[in-house]
Amino acid sequence: MRTGDEMPRLGFGTYGRTGPEGVAAILEALESGYRHLDTAQSYDTEAEVGEAVRKSGIGRDAVWLTTKVATGNLGRGAVVPSLERSLEALGVDQVDLALIHWPSPNGETPLEVYMEQIAEAKAHGLAARIGVSNFPVALLKQSAEIIGAGEIYTNQFECNPLFQNRILTEYCDATGIIVTCYQPIAAGRLSGEPTLRRIGAAHGATPEQVALAWELARGWAAIPTSGRAERIQSNHAARDIALTQQDLDNIAAIPGGTRQINPDWGPDWD
Ligand SMILES: NC(=O)c1ccc[n+]([C@@H]2O[C@H](COP(=O)([O-])OP(=O)(O)OC[C@H]3O[C@@H](n4cnc5c(N)ncnc54)[C@H](OP(=O)(O)O)[C@@H]3O)[C@@H](O)[C@H]2O)c1
Secondary structure, X not given: OOOOOOOOOEOEEOOOOOHHHHHHHHHHHHHHOOOEEEOOHHHOOHHHHHHHHHHHOOOHHHOEEEEEEOHHHOOOOOHHHHHHHHHXXXXXXXXXXXXXXXXXXXXXXXXXXXXXXXXXXXXXXXXXXXXXXXXXXXXXXXXXXXXXXXXXEEEEEEOEOOEOOHHHHXXXXXXXXXXXXXXXXXXXXXXXXXXXXXXXXXXXXOHHHHHHHHHHHOOOEEOOOOOOHHHHHHHXXXXXXXXXXXXXXXXXXXXXXXXOOOOOOOOOOO
């Protein structure tokens, strides 16, 4: 993607999409119309992403690539070399977006050590933009002080109709940090949710498509994944669903559930 382009709001997650089956699923996503692929050093899918993009014949400039720096690579002098290895695995000379995947577990590495390094990676051209993942408000504020307000392009975190993460989404929306929803279809746990089913019935859509359409309508990015062609395609078709304001209000009123991704070494959530 050319610098200056906006991140396509619907992306394809690649956690679990390893090996030849993974390449096939990522290729299916590209053929279905996704132009944003989300990988990470810890997923072991960077090579698969690179291979699928090359096989697709779609020009590098037309596909947005995000990768994330693993927690083991946050120490002094480690971030930039780790991203150089990511670029090699992907077979590209720059990613569109590089994220710090998680704050350093238990704060072992000071925040400024890795935020300054990811800013350096951008300055060296390894990433066109930089951002974070799993950062609560307090760490977003501290990061802005370290690398400058406006440098954090996105914060990627768990967000879906069952876990709306309101404090964090409101802070990001108010400060111009794009919300990227992971587990945007709640890892396949939406089929029994009555509000989503009812709205889906009115639009001829599945609960997963309604969830994705809601996230996109909020201006957020969403990065669902699947290993199945029909789901890869139907999730992408959520872009075509126009929810009403009443639908959006009804989804906002779904009772809050619990966070699913919550390692004991994770940050103090909002
Ligand atoms: N930054 C982070 O810390 C972080 C954490 C988690 C995830 N992520 C990113 O977010 C992406 C998505 O998150 P996720 O994989 O945890 O959850 P998700 O996309 O919400 O859900 C994926 C699961 O839902 C199933 N599924 C997919 N489409 C479906 C549909 N239309 N109907 C019913 N079930 C469906 C899939 O199974 P099948 O394969 O059988 O279809 C898979 O088990 C990841 O791939 C990764 O790129 C980032």
